[in-house]
Amino acid sequence: xxxxxxxxxxxxxxxxxxxxxxxxxxxxxxxxxxxxxxxxxxxxxxxxxxxxxxxxxxxxxxxxxxxxxxxxxxxxxxxxxxxxxxxxxxxxxxxxxxxxxxxxxxxxxxxxxxxxxxxxxxxxxxxxxxxxxxxxxxxxxxxxxxxxxxxxxxxxxxxxxxxxxxxxxxxxxxxxxxxxxxxxxxxxxxxxxxxxxxxxxxxxxxxxxxxxxxxxxxxxxxxxxxxxxxxxxxxxxxxxxxxxxxxxxxxxxxxxxxxxxxxxxxxxxxxxxxxxxxxxxxxxxxxxxxxxxxxxxxxxxxxxxxxxxxxxxxxxxxxxxxxxxxxx
Numbered sequence: 001x002x003x004x005x006x007x008x009x010x011x012x013x014x015x016x017x018x019x020x021x022x023x024x025x026x027x028x029x030x031x032x033x034x035x036x037x038x039x040x041x042x043x044x045x046x047x048x049x050x051x052x053x054x055x056x057x058x059x060x061x062x063x064x065x066x067x068x069x070x071x072x073x074x075x076x077x078x079x080x081x082x083x084x085x086x087x088x089x090x091x092x093x094x095x096x097x098x099x100x101x102x103x104x105x106x107x108x109x110x111x112x113x114x115x116x117x118x119x120x121x122x123x124x125x126x127x128x129x130x131x132x133x134x135x136x137x138x139x140x141x142x143x144x145x146x147x148x149x150x151x152x153x154x155x156x157x158x159x160x161x162x163x164x165x166x167x168x169x170x171x172x173x174x175x176x177x178x179x180x181x182x183x184x185x186x187x188x189x190x191x192x193x194x195x196x197x198x199x200x201x202x203x204x205x206x207x208x209x210x211x212x213x214x215x216x217x218x219x220x221x222x223x224x225x226x227x228x229x230x231x232x233x234x235x236x237x238x239x240x241x242x243x244x245x246x247x248x249x250x251x252x253x254x255x256x257x258x259x260x261x262x263x264x265x266x267x268x269x270x271x272x273x274x275x276x277x278x279x280x281x282x283x284x285x286x287x288x289x290x291x292x293x294x295x296x297x298x299x300x301x302x303x304x305x306x307x308x309x310x311x312x313x314x315x316x317x318x319x320x321x322x323x324x325x326x327x328x
Contacts, residue, residue, distance in 0.1 A: 031188060035143035038186050040129065042066050043100065044082065048129060054110040055149065056103045057200050057210040059185050067110060106216065108209040113185075114154045114172075115141070134158040136171060141185070151181040152212050159184065181212070 022030065038061060042049055045066040052064040073079050083101015103109060118133035118140060132141045134157050141147040146159035153175045161171070162182055169176050180199050184192045200210070209215050 032143060035186060035188070039143050044070050051115070052112050053115065054112050055183065055185065056100070056110050057183075058100075058103060058196060059183055059187050060100065060103075061113070061185065062110070064110075064112065067104060067107070070104060071106065103210075106209075108211050108213045108215070111149070111151055111154050111183075111211050113149050113156050115156050132156070134161060136161045136165075147185045148182050149185060150175075150177050151183060151210070153177070156185070 040049060041047070042063040043060065044062055047063060047066070049061055049063060054062050054064045054067055056062070070079070070082065073082075080101060083104070084099050115132035116135040118131040118138075120130050133139060134141060134147075135155075137158050137160075139145055139158050141156060141158065147156055148159050148162055149156040150162075150170050153170050153173050155170055155172045157171070165171065168179065180195070180202075183196070187193055187196065203209065203212075204215070207215050
């Protein structure tokens, strides 16, 4: 029997068959299952998708209320795991974007998609569900058809409509858009995934989010930045001129100091008051000089300046004289 302590089984005995790569049909079935799941279920709350529906920079669909609850939840291990599990089936495709938890930092990172509602149909998993159709062709948008939406208006169309119709204006709201702002919904082609990664990188360099709004923490661009750059040379020239003129003004002021000294010292235009204040200031200066030169009499009395030393008397040989016997 083995594996009971009496024998040590080898790997070739335990592993009878090696893992085989998926065939083409199996890979297609797995891909269709993933597409069906993401087109019908919100990956954050595991609930059926219902309006309002939003999408992130990777083209993943979410319920808007689920995104708000995810953003309001406290940061921690539970929130981190929720963000990873939400994108587990598509993990590794978006190297620049990361998992769903890294893409959803705020409501500026999602765009509300405006689907054209078609006929309702009944499904086994979610019961009755409304269908979304292209407003131009009338084709149903889902796992079997390639669908896109436009940023920032959010109107959705079939992928062939945007390619065939010339122009860069939304067909429903006439809002202009760039060619790079056409986002495929739940893309599977490597070219579409690479384009979305490049788009996110360029938006981050510009300080913008997926919804083309200012990212939090990015610095505001000055309106007159170009003017300041062009005017740097002129400012440098004017700075040198102003510096030379200021030096000349200082020299002129130094020359005129002798003539205007009386007026500047007193600060008064009347000559009588100016002379009186000048006398008071001179007396104050002389008094300060005398105070510094002459010491206070009270302080002098504490010290003895005479050179006369007191007489030692009998205590002169106090330490050296011996015991003497008095006369009888």
